[in-house]
Amino acid sequence: MRRDRIVPLIIAVALFMENMDSTVIATSLPAIATDIGTNPLALKLAVTSYLLSLAVFIPASGWTADRFGARTVFSAAIAVFMIGSIGCALSSSLTDFVIARIVQGMGGAMMTPVGRMVLVRTIDRRELIGAMAWVSTPALIGPVLGPPIGGFITTYASWHWIFLINIPMGVLGIVLALRFIPDVRADERERFDxxxxxxxxxxxxxxxxxxxxxxxxxxxxxxxxxxxxxxxxxxxxxxxxxxxxxxxVLDLTLFRLPTFFSSVVGGFIFRLGLGALPFLLPLMLQIGFGMTPFQSGLVTFATALGAFGMKWATTWILRAYGFRNVMTINAVVSAVFLGVCAFFTAETPIWVMLLLLFVGGFFRSLQFTSINTLAYAEVDPQRAGRATSLVSVAQQLAISSGVAVGAMAVEFTLHLRGGTTFDAADFPPAFLAVAVVSGLSVFFFARLAPDAGAEMSARPSLVAAEPQEKRAS
Missing domain, CATH: 4.10.860 (DNA Excision Repair, Uvrb; Chain A)
Known part of the structure; x- marks a missing residue:
């Protein structure tokens, strides 16, 4: 298999673990909360502590990979993630669980950005969209399988096992990484900040x-x-x-690049809203509608299934319409499908929920791939490590903040109606709030140049015109 295929697939093993882990835990929060003696919303600490650990340790990922080599750091990161997974399975209190999630985050902080750095430095820009799709497509199997597997295990076995399924995948990832990942590192060693x-x-x-x-x-x-x-x-x-x-450690001068600025800042706001969805939806289905974790998982997996379907059309869509047009329109469309969840009720037919979540996942996947790819359009290969660190910090901090915003909206609604326990009526305002936040990203994508990312999307007319336009400017 070609290098531009096998390397993204190996990196996808790590993304598979991360994505499945996040969706598995989302469907199992109520059961975990009952077992360790806390309330489900308090367990957002377990979600945010993981994402927070990612955001704190990601800044060191670029320098660490440049200093010790991408292959070594990537393999070690998977091992740390596995140790954190075992810790989660052995937890008996909220404190234990949060600590174990922080360890997981330390491992995850190195896996994703180092993997992206390998892609940016070893794959031609014109092939980067395809490579990102290869990375994302297998990784999306995690979210597809996560909710139903997590719900099934939680309903018919024990939630502890949802973390132990990371172990065989981690072992496979380490073996493949040591054999195939190139030992990419910087030619010159910089002093760590x-x-x-x-x-x-x-x-x-x-x-x-x-x-x-x-x-x-x-x-x-x-x-x-x-x-x-x-x-x-x-x-x-x-x-x-x-x-x-x-x-x-975080090179803020990268924000002077127009495509990087729009992708990171606009992507932050977009994820700020979308980050609440995996947290709010399972809680609404289980606490509000009385579904079991398994039933909830079967409904929520439609979102990831829709995302899986979009990956095969992403390159064609971006080539036909360009990054600016796609990202501007799609930001609004994705926000609308997020807000639609506010109108779900216990009487809503399951097939209607599945259809709307499937289509929403379809468009959100297109937006995420566009954002992740365009961020590197103007970044020199020498600064790829710094760029991946900064991009990953922004992404994880946005998702962490999104969970907090969604939970705060639910708590605020509960307070306004004077209730003491959560029910279905507490969730619609939260979905509408995060949808509005996500939709505000359109203002950053609309400011992109018409030919933004033309070299990556290989749009014939714009690529041909680009050198002449640059000379004229």
């Missing part, structure tokens, strides 16, 4: 964790406020620090 790593990590951790516990009564309000404000101060300190050194 430890001060920037600490400042950025504390800033991201403070803001994201503070938002995730807001309204849970998990910590006193003054501590929550201190976390958010303190995190914001550390972020400001990092911004000042990054201007004074040559090689900051």
């Amino acid at each position: 430890l001060v920037g790593m600490v400042l950025a990590g504390l800033g991201i951790a403070g803001v994201a964790f503070g938002l995730s516990v807001l309204g849970l009564n998990f910590l006193p309000l003054w501590i929550v406020v201190a976390l958010v404000v303190g995190g914001a101060c550390f972020i400001v300190a990092y911004l000042a620090h990054a201007r004074r050194i040559a090689n900051p």
Whole structure:
């Protein structure tokens, strides 16, 4: 098999574990909460702690891969992820579970960005859309299988086993990585920005964790406020620090590239809304509609199945219509299908839910692939490591914040109606809120140039005109 096929498929093994893990746990939250003695919404700490760990440790991924080699770091990351998975299975309290999820996040923080860095540095730009599709397509099998498998295991066995299924996949991933992943590393070794790593990590951790516990009564309000404000101060300190050194851990000068800016900032807002869907939908189906975890999983897997179907059409669509047109229109379409979930009721026919979730997943997959690919349109191969770190931080922080925003919306609705337990009426406002947030990303995609990413999408007229336009400018 060609290198531009086998390498993306190996990287997809890691993405398979991450994607299936996130969807499996979403359908099993109520059962896990009952077993360890907490409420389902409190378990968003387990979701956000994983995503938060990703965001904190991802900044070091680019430098680590350049220093020790992509193959070594990628393999070690899978091993750490497996250790965290075993820890989750052995957890007996919320604290144990959160700690194990943080360990998982440390492993995941290296897997995805290092894998993308390998693709960007070893595959021609014109082939990058296809390579991203090859990476994403097998990885989407995880979300397809995750909800029904997680629901089946939770309903008929024990939730502990949903984490142990990562072990055989991890072993396979390590074996393949050691054999086929090229040992990509930087020609020149840069000094690691430890001060920037600490400042950025504390800033991201403070803001994201503070938002995730807001309204849970998990910590006193003054501590929550201190976390958010303190995190914001550390972020400001990092911004000042990054201007004074040559090689900051997060290279913010990349935002000067128009395609990178629109992809990362617009993608952040888009994911901010979409990040709440895997958390809110299973809870609504189980707590609001009384479905079992298995029934809930069979419904929610339609979203990932729709995403799987889109991968085969992505390259053709982007080549025919261009990144700007596709991303602008599709941001609105995807937001609408997210908001449709607010109108689901216990009486809604299952086939209607499945159809709407399938179509929504179809369009969201197109948007995610477009965002992930366009971010590297103007990035030099030498800066690929920095770009993948910054892109991954933004993505994971957006998903973490999306879970927090969705949960806060549910809690706020419960408070307004004076209820003490959650029911189906508490979820529609949350879906509408996150849909509006996601739709706001359209303003960033609309500002792209008409020929943005033309070289990657291989649009004949624009690619031919590009050199002349650049000379004229």
